[in-house]
Amino acid sequence: MIIGVPKERKDREARVGVTPAGAKSLREAGHTVLVETGAGEESGFSDDAYQRAGAEVVGDAGYVWGKAAMVVKVKEPIAPEYVYFREGLVLFTYLHLAPLRELTDKLLETKMIAIAYETVRDPRGGLPLLMPMSEIAGRMSVQVGACYLERERGGRGILLGGVPGVPPAHVAILGGGIVGTKKTRIALGLGAKTTLLDVNLNRLRELDDIFNGRLYTLASNSYNLEHVTRESDLVIGGVLIPGTTAPKLVTRDMVSHMKKGAVIVDVAIDQGGCIETAHPTSLSEPSFTVNGVVHYCVTNMPGAVPNTSTLALTNSTFSYVLRLANHGAREALRRDAGLVEGLNTWLGVLTHRGVAESQQRPWTAAAAVID
Numbered sequence: 001m002i003i004g005v006p007k008e009r010k011d012r013e014a015r016v017g018v019t020p021a022g023a024k025s026l027r028e029a030g031h032t033v034l035v036e037t038g039a040g041e042e043s044g045f046s047d048d049a050y051q052r053a054g055a056e057v058v059g060d061a062g063y064v065w066g067k068a069a070m071v072v073k074v075k076e077p078i079a080p081e082y083v084y085f086r087e088g089l090v091l092f093t094y095l096h097l098a099p100l101r102e103l104t105d106k107l108l109e110t111k112m113i114a115i116a117y118e119t120v121r122d123p124r125g126g127l128p129l130l131m132p133m134s135e136i137a138g139r140m141s142v143q144v145g146a147c148y149l150e151r152e153r154g155g156r157g158i159l160l161g162g163v164p165g166v167p168p169a170h171v172a173i174l175g176g177g178i179v180g181t182k183k184t185r186i187a188l189g190l191g192a193k194t195t196l197l198d199v200n201l202n203r204l205r206e207l208d209d210i211f212n213g214r215l216y217t218l219a220s221n222s223y224n225l226e227h228v229t230r231e232s233d234l235v236i237g238g239v240l241i242p243g244t245t246a247p248k249l250v251t252r253d254m255v256s257h258m259k260k261g262a263v264i265v266d267v268a269i270d271q272g273g274c275i276e277t278a279h280p281t282s283l284s285e286p287s288f289t290v291n292g293v294v295h296y297c298v299t300n301m302p303g304a305v306p307n308t309s310t311l312a313l314t315n316s317t318f319s320y321v322l323r324l325a326n327h328g329a330r331e332a333l334r335r336d337a338g339l340v341e342g343l344n345t346w347l348g349v350l351t352h353r354g355v356a357e358s359q360q361r362p363w364t365a366a367a368a369v370i371d
């Protein structure tokens, strides 16, 4: 199979879908790898490194997309890339389609086979290809929040951990999944008073055990959210209902009652966001202020640390890339029920329930279309 690895086009996105190590393994399995010039540069992988690994490095994105039977990317394609879509081309990348109607339309019109990293499941029901980026975004979100709490950046001028004689900042974490757990570890490590809210009480029990009583846990409901947001210096959103648009847990009214100079980091913004006042921002212009509350809502936070992120991502995605290349999409999907969960569009048919419900469109179960 010819596998295409284009340079990412999203604002300041510096990750790449396949590393030279991956290109070498694909070559050894008999495949051809076409890498766009400079695709790995900002992640620390030179064109030379790809060439030494046996990949062909070509200057033109159109050539990479046009020759490939499968394109492996990191983030969803943006409008200038839609011209490359064609019937039967396999696209393996993060898609986060629920809030992206236009991209969904394009993938369906052009009959692409689109498999989204974020909805692929492992045999235990986990999200193995979302997890590495959630681990990174979770860790980063506290770092970013601490930075925006500085006066210079519009924040309240509070040091997260306080100092002896001065209390620490209060951090509220919404969602206790992968993002939430990583955030908690960093927030507690920096000495912040940390409260985590989740609807899953068993998860709260586990977290209470993991953090040995140092974490305050609360059931997630509007009453508790109203109280916690009023008291918090930093609110970090990381809830997820896989494939669907995130629920708006923090309302505009709650934001209006937050402290001036408090900070919101909405990590769930890639699924539409869990804060009513949030809208997607980019790594170039990451923040804005509503009612004196600083909002940071970057949809591709791991893109800011591309070396770590590319290695972490490709460690997880590569075995799927190799199976898709070795068997072709239809057979690889038939062999792996978890990969089928990742199928979002198949030759003009929408195959993901969550995306369909978020966009109120008809859908067909993936298992039915690939047979």
Ligand SMILES: NC(=O)c1ccc[n+]([C@@H]2O[C@H](COP(=O)([O-])OP(=O)(O)OC[C@H]3O[C@@H](n4cnc5c(N)ncnc54)[C@H](O)[C@@H]3O)[C@@H](O)[C@H]2O)c1
Residues within 6 Å of the ligand: 118, 130, 131, 133, 134, 135, 137, 174, 175, 176, 177, 178, 179, 180, 197, 198, 199, 200, 203, 220, 238, 239, 240, 241, 246, 247, 249, 266, 267, 268, 269, 270, 271, 298, 299, 300, 301, 302
């Ligand atoms: N912005 C970025 O760069 C970036 C990077 C990675 C991940 N993410 C996003 O972060 C989000 C979280 O990812 P994850 O891997 O931690 O997901 P996860 O499935 O591991 O955890 C989600 C948690 O949210 C909880 N939840 C669901 N509804 C809730 C509610 N009403 N109140 C409180 N908690 C609720 C679930 O019980 C679960 O514990 C996803 O939207 C993911 O796409 C964003």
